[in-house]
Amino acid sequence: MALPLSILDLAFIGEGETAGDSFAASVALAQRAEELGYLRIWYAEHHNMDSIASSATSVLIAHVAAHTRTIRLGAGGVMLPNHSPLTIAEQFGTLETLHPGRIDLGLGRAPGSDQNTMRALRRSPSSADSFPQDVLELQGYLTGETLIPGVHATPGKGTDVPLYILGSSLFGAQLAAALGLPYAFASHFAPGALEEAVALYRREFKPSAQLDAPYVIAALNVIAADTREEAQEQFLASKRQRVTRFLGRGRTFTTEEADMILESPAGQQIVQMAKYSAVGDPDEVKAYIDWFAGHAGADELIVAFSSPDRKAGIRSAELLAQAHGLG
Secondary structure (H helix, E strand, C coil), X not given: CCCCEEEEECCECCCCCCHHHHHHHHXXXXXXXXHHCCCEEEECCCCCCCCECCCCHHHHHHHHHHCCCCCEEEEEEEEHHHCCHHHHHHHHHHHHHHCCCCEEEEEECCCCCCHHHHHHCCCCCCHHHHHHHHHHHHHHHHHCCCCCCCCCCCCCCCCCCCEEEEECCHHHHHHHHHHCCCEEECCCCCCCCHHHHHHHHHHHCCCCCCCCCXXXXXXXXXXXXXXXXXXXXXXXXXXXXXXXXXXXXXXXXXXXXXXXXHCCHHHHHHHHHCCCEXXXXXXXXXXXXXXXXXXXXXXXXXXXXXXXXXXXXXXXXXXXXXXXXXX
């Protein structure tokens, strides 16, 4: 049986596009992914980023869920220190009540923003320190075994929305293992600690009411095209886009400028972020996917389609599903 494949939809707003265009594209991708047999789609919480539209993660999930039928949808993730656990329990309890059996809740502790945006979110720099306790409080609201006497999530209580711990370091691995929760590693942009974190998680995992054995989701980038040459062209365009996104500070670089930056130390750091990328024709992508699954010790892969335009991204999803034997 093929390893489950899922999608991380980064909800990009392309040059000349609006957030509405991004949302329409997310619906189209979800509908096609559902037809192709992908397991789930997750959306990540980011703030104050002109190129990403998934800041109100639960609202986007609700919109996509209303336009699909069976595919699982969730946060990958909600940055819990930005919110009260009760509020998130109510939001995701509402989603689960409206779309039973289809909702996931991935949790991270990063701000998903810069220092000024943290202040605008009313988040204290020390908020992340209480992340483990906040996860337990949130879990209590969703199971109905509240840790705050007399306080319940309505909707939310008894919905048992499954929780996932997201991470790119050993901290998340240790927490997921201690709480007996599934662990999703952000190797699509933070590849450094993948092997060590997964090994630690599997070694220290303690079974829980939600999960009786370790479960690892590993992320990677994918660009699949009909030919190797086409895929490599898309990959180069994707790296140029990353340069603008991370270093542009409001301006768009020319092709020549982006290529020069990619050769610089700062550019090489951006390239290294995409270390785990399956790029090529369907056979090449399939071979890389199979290797990466073993390398990461993964039970499931979640892919970010890095093609520089919507049509190419959908084609990438189709070719990967066909090559991997989904559906």
